[in-house]
Every structure is written in C-alpha cells, then in structure tokens.
Amino acid sequence: MAVYTDVSDEELEGLVATYDIGDVLSFKGIAEGVENTNYFLRTSESSFILTLYEKRVNEKELPFFLNLMEYLSDRGINCPQPVSNKSGEKLSHVAGRPATIVTFLEGLSIRKPQAKHCESLGKALAQLHLAGQGFDMHRENNLSVSGWAPLFEKAKDRANSVASGLRERTESDLLYLQANWPKDLPQGIIHADLFTDNVFFIGDDVSGLIDFYFACTDALVYDLAICLNAWCFESDGSFNLTKGQSMIAGYQSLRPLNKEEIDALPILCRGAALRFMLTRLVDWLNVPPGALVKPKDPLEYDRKLGFHRHVTDASEYGLVR
Ligand SMILES: Nc1ncnc2c1ncn2[C@@H]1O[C@H](COP(=O)(O)OP(=O)(O)O)[C@@H](O)[C@H]1O
Numbered sequence: 001m002a003v004y005t006d007v008s009d010e011e012l013e014g015l016v017a018t019y020d021i022g023d024v025l026s027f028k029g030i031a032e033g034v035e036n037t038n039y040f041l042r043t044s045e046s047s048f049i050l051t052l053y054e055k056r057v058n059e060k061e062l063p064f065f066l067n068l069m070e071y072l073s074d075r076g077i078n079c080p081q082p083v084s085n086k087s088g089e090k091l092s093h094v095a096g097r098p099a100t101i102v103t104f105l106e107g108l109s110i111r112k113p114q115a116k117h118c119e120s121l122g123k124a125l126a127q128l129h130l131a132g133q134g135f136d137m138h139r140e141n142n143l144s145v146s147g148w149a150p151l152f153e154k155a156k157d158r159a160n161s162v163a164s165g166l167r168e169r170t171e172s173d174l175l176y177l178q179a180n181w182p183k184d185l186p187q188g189i190i191h192a193d194l195f196t197d198n199v200f201f202i203g204d205d206v207s208g209l210i211d212f213y214f215a216c217t218d219a220l221v222y223d224l225a226i227c228l229n230a231w232c233f234e235s236d237g238s239f240n241l242t243k244g245q246s247m248i249a250g251y252q253s254l255r256p257l258n259k260e261e262i263d264a265l266p267i268l269c270r271g272a273a274l275r276f277m278l279t280r281l282v283d284w285l286n287v288p289p290g291a292l293v294k295p296k297d298p299l300e301y302d303r304k305l306g307f308h309r310h311v312t313d314a315s316e317y318g319l320v321r
C-alpha cells in the first residue's frame, strides 16, 4: 500500500472544509501505487481521490500536471479532473505535503491484459498523443537518458547484492544507450508511465487513464516503447508478439509511425526497460522506514533488458511493414 503520509481526521476535516464538495462520508488509504500517497474520499456529493505528492514530484511542476489533466479532459480524454477549492485553487496542502483532490474515475485495471486490451491501449495512447498537441506547457523528461547515470549512482554499489552481474550489465547498457539514443523524433506530451494499473477498462475498451505525474515532453514513440514493455511480456519473461502487434496496430490506426520512429523502436524499448529497472532498483534498496509500500521488482526489467539487447528490428515487437 502506498501511504507514506498519514492524514488525521482533523487534518482531513480542515482540508475538506476549504472545498465545496459536501461532507466526508468515508476516507481510506489506497492499496496500490508506489509514488504518491492516495486516499479514496467519499463525500455526501461524490467520490474523489486525495493525492499527497511525495518524493519524486517537484511542487513547482504541479501546475504542469494539473493543467495537462484539464487540457486533455477538455479534448475528450477521460482522466482525473483536479477540483478547485473555494479560493479557486487546485493545489492545497495537508499534513505538510502539497495535495490535490481529483475526480474519481470508474473502471477496472486489468492485471493480465490480452491482445484485445493491448489494441485498445494502443488506440488510447495515440488519442492521448493527438489530444496533447497544442498544450503550451513544457516539461523535460528528467527520467530520460541523461537522468539514468545519476540514478544508477545511487544504487550501483549495491546492485550486485540484488542480482549477480547487475552492475556490469547496467553499466554496459548505459554506455550503449548514451552513445546511440535517438534525437529529432516527433515530440509531444507523453504519459511516460502507462502501466496496466494506470489504465481503466470497461469491458474490453479503455475507459480512462490516471497518474499523469511522470508526464512530460518527449518522443511520442518512446511512450509506445514504455507500453510495449509494460503490457506485452508474459510472466515467464517472453515477449508476446501477438500483443505487440495488436498494440502497435491499434496505435498506428490513429497515428502512423514514420520511418525514423520505426527504426528507433528497438533502442527506445531497451531504454524504457532500463529506466524502470533503475527507478525500481533505487526504490528496492531504499524503502522508507514505516512506509506502507510494496516495492516493485527491478529484476523483472533486468530480464526484459535481456530480450531487448538482442532485438535489431521493430518487427520483433510486432510492427508490420
Ligand atoms: N482518479 C482516480 N479514480 C479512480 N481511482 C484512482 C484514481 N487515482 C488513483 N486511483 C487509484 O489509486 C491507485 C494509485 O494511484 P496512482 O496514481 O497510480 O498512484 P502512484 O502515483 O502512487 O503510483 C490506482 O491504482 C487506482 O486504484
């Protein structure tokens, strides 16, 4: 459970009194997520999520995320809407942390997606990229290639205690990716963390997207590389080509990839896997004392990297030319 910060009854009452959202009926820490503290809040008027921003979120960047959710929602993407308080502000403070109340989205996340879910996700990702065009705020991806070496610094001395040879494999991946990372691909707003727990379905169709706190401006096809990693591997570590084909076809049905994007897909998939291996490794080695959180397994992404290192062509991810 990701509850890093407790909110007392008094703090909650004080916060809710600054909003026009009715009276508190129930309030409960949420058993998923690893980044921020989330509570489910039900009031006499509706259901909401209270998010308290933790370690990786810089308060100065919150207007980017909150405005982005509003912009996307105005353009037909079903994502959480920040609720303004009585003073018209979307950002509040509670229990010593910056916080927002956002609307609750209906739908269920799917733990074991099938090809049809991957296709629907591919379409939803392309819709998100198209809807994000014209958003006039910019946020660097601080977890892209230039951010990986500093992240690894925090973990490299203890990496081999997690898996034998992990330090050496990671150093070699870093060198390769730093030397070959593609530039000049089409850019735009990317979600950058569209894992299965951040996508809601109703039936077989994507009904909503949440958790925009890694969103940034980067190569659009890098977002597809993140999703191929997160959705198309089986638990035995194999890549499911049918799922990859479905996702890429779903994406291309709305936003066809150009030649440069297709050529870049293998290295972007490898980079995306390294990015999640690294953040997981750092978190694995540094669980805050007392936090109710289950850190995610870095070795899942170490295994995925083992696959990506041998890929030479986008067709190996299911791209049909
Ligand atoms: N707007 C929302 N509507 C419904 N459920 C939500 C919403 N936001 C978060 N949740 C629930 O809270 C969980 C954790 O949220 P998430 O944003 O992924 O946290 P974290 O940023 O810590 O990873 C989600 O998996 C989901 O179950």
Ligand SMILES: N[C@@H](CCOP(=O)(O)O)C(=O)O
Pocket: 032, 033, 034, 035, 193, 195, 197, 198, 211, 276, 279, 280, 296
């Ligand atoms: N998706 C990341 C961790 C970020 O957590 P999330 O709950 O916001 O998706 C990972 O799996 O490493």
